[in-house]
Amino acid sequence: MRKPPDMFDRDREWAALVRFASDEQPGATLGVVSGRRRQGKSFLLESLCQEAGGFYFSAQEATDAESLASLGAALTRYLDPVVPFVLPNWATAIDALLRIGRDRAIPVVIDEFPYLARAHPALPSIIQGAYAPRRAERVESRTRLLLCGSAMSFMGRLLSGNAPLRGRASLDLPVDTLDYRLARRFWEIEDVRLAALVHAVVGGTPAYRTEMIRYDRPRDLGDFDDWVVRAVLSPGSPMFLEARYLLAEEPDLRDSAMYHSVLAAIAEGNNGRGGIAGYVGRKSNDLSHPLTVLEDAGLIVRESDAFRGNRTNFRIKEPLLTFYHTIMRPFWPQLMRATATDRIWQHATQRFTGNVLGPHFERLCRDWTLHFAEDRFGGWPVEVTAGTVNDPANRTTHELDVVAIGHADGGKPPLLAIGEAKWGDTMGIGHLDRLRRIRDLLSHNDRYDTSQTRLICFSATGFTDDLLHTRDQGEVDLITLSDLYD
Structure with missing residues (x-):
């Protein structure tokens, strides 16, 4: 199947969907497609159905009876039978979808599946029953049923643990944001x-x-x-309220005030559980549920400290949420009136540089090291994260923005590289001396092999001549913004 010419990238996702939909083996199969809204999931699935002559149904928030009636009407339009489809229950509806694939392998899509399951919680169990291994309706069908949804917490549970559909799906495809x-x-x-x-x-x-x-x-x-x-800052733009809608779209995020406060804490630089708890005025133990829900919803990520196994850092995954909580939320009443938007943005420029651009640049550097540096530092990294190193002699700690860890072949995992990232500073020998000191401290640790650890300076502004000279001698790698993108 050809990929539509107006589809940007998504080569991996399209190839996976085509393989799933065109599988000619007998027996109906089940797939799950998930991802936050506005990533292009529906466009992918509609395109697949158009290319393969499949059936596409997009559910809406509705009662059980209305949803069954809508599905029956969609099947009637698709199959054009003599008598319109009337679906008395979901067991009958799923069997009707299985019958579509009696003659050939064909994709059948139920988009926004969480809406249906919310109105009829037993629906996953009904699908489980329809896909019983020796059931005739499944064995005689080649329907390639795809369940799609944007409620990430719900979709994440659909195939996990003791969920009814665990073990039934032969495709579990996430559609993420573009890198x-x-x-x-x-x-x-x-x-x-x-x-x-x-x-x-x-x-x-x-x-x-x-x-x-x-x-x-x-x-x-x-x-x-x-x-x-x-x-973004204009109330007339759809982007103005988008960050608030990201939370409203997740059904598990009921206490929106708590979740906004947790995100605000992280946006202010409180990445540890204790710092977040202090910001929101709760005990650390009280944050386990909100943090887990935000993580399941794909709004934050949990990262382990490279050198402190008991420390976890939380970072906002969606840049728009960081921008909203750093720039927009503190000035929300004024922005709503749209009378001084230019002045508010000028006033917030320093916060944008320190709280948004700085951490975001560090994230880009980690992403580059993990996904695009390949074996530049002596091996392929299996993990890239941040880390905190104790300096007992100076009674301080050192923060590392980039820590690249390689694969352990029987011994200690190699510490491939450590690095510092600066968005607005021209980096010089002082930054290199700091990395040298940290490498010396790490040479005494028992966790990693530091014999070949490289030093990296990432800068979006540039480097001093003496640091460039040191780079030419092979002691340090200097990575520019152009290097990250090219």
Whole structure:
């Protein structure tokens, strides 16, 4: 099946869907497609059904009876039978979907599946029963049923633990945001600095450029401030309320005040459980559920400290949420009136640089090291994270922005590289001396092999001449913003 010419990238996802849908082996199969809204899941699945002549049904928030009636009407339009379909219950409905594939392998899509399961909680169990291994309706069918949903916490539980559908699916396909390199191509931005600025605000969600702001983008670096004001901070823009809607779309996020406070704490730089608890005024133990729900919803990620096994850092995964909690939420009443938006943005520029751009640049450096550096530092990293190193002699600790860990072949895992990332500073010998000191401290640890550890300086601004000279001698790797993107 050809990939539609208007589909940007998604080669991996399209190939997986085509393999699943065109499998000619007998017996109906089940697949799950998940991802946050506006990533292009429906576009992918509709395109698949158009190319393969499949059946696509998008559920809505409705009662059980209305949903069955809507599905029956959609089947009637698709199959054009002599008598319209009347589906008395979901068991009959699933069998009707299985009968579509009696003659050939064919994709059958139920989009927004969580809406149906919320109205009829037994629906996953009904599908489990329909897919019993020796059941005639399944054995005689080649329906390739795809369940799709945007409620990440629900979709994550669909195939986990003791869930009814665990072990039934032969495809579990997440559709994530575009990475920062693909996002630059999608936004058609040549200047890498401008691409990083835009990504720090809106991330890699495709619909933010297409449906939400109708292809409005900053023309150049000089237009970036005006673009932020008109495309994100303006109450007339769909992007203005988007960060708040991201939480509202998740049914498990009931106490929105608590979840917004947790996100605000992380956006302010409180990455540890204790710091978050102090910010929101709760005990650390009280945060286990909110943090787990936010993680299941794909809004935050949990990262282990490279050198402190008992310490976990939490980081916001969606850049727009960081931007909202850092820039918009503190000035929400004024932004709603839209009377001083330009001045608010000018006032918040320092916060944007320190609380948004700085941490975002560190994230890009970790992503580059994990996904694009390959074996540049002596081996393929299996984990890239941040780390905290104790310095007993100076009674302090050192924060490392990038720690690349290799695969352990029978011994201690190699510490491939340690690095520091600076968005707005020209890095010099002082930064290298700090990394040297940290490497010396780590040489006495029992956790990693540090014999071949490389030192890396990441800078979006540049490097001093003496540091460039040291790079030429082979002691340090200097990575620019252009290196991250090219």
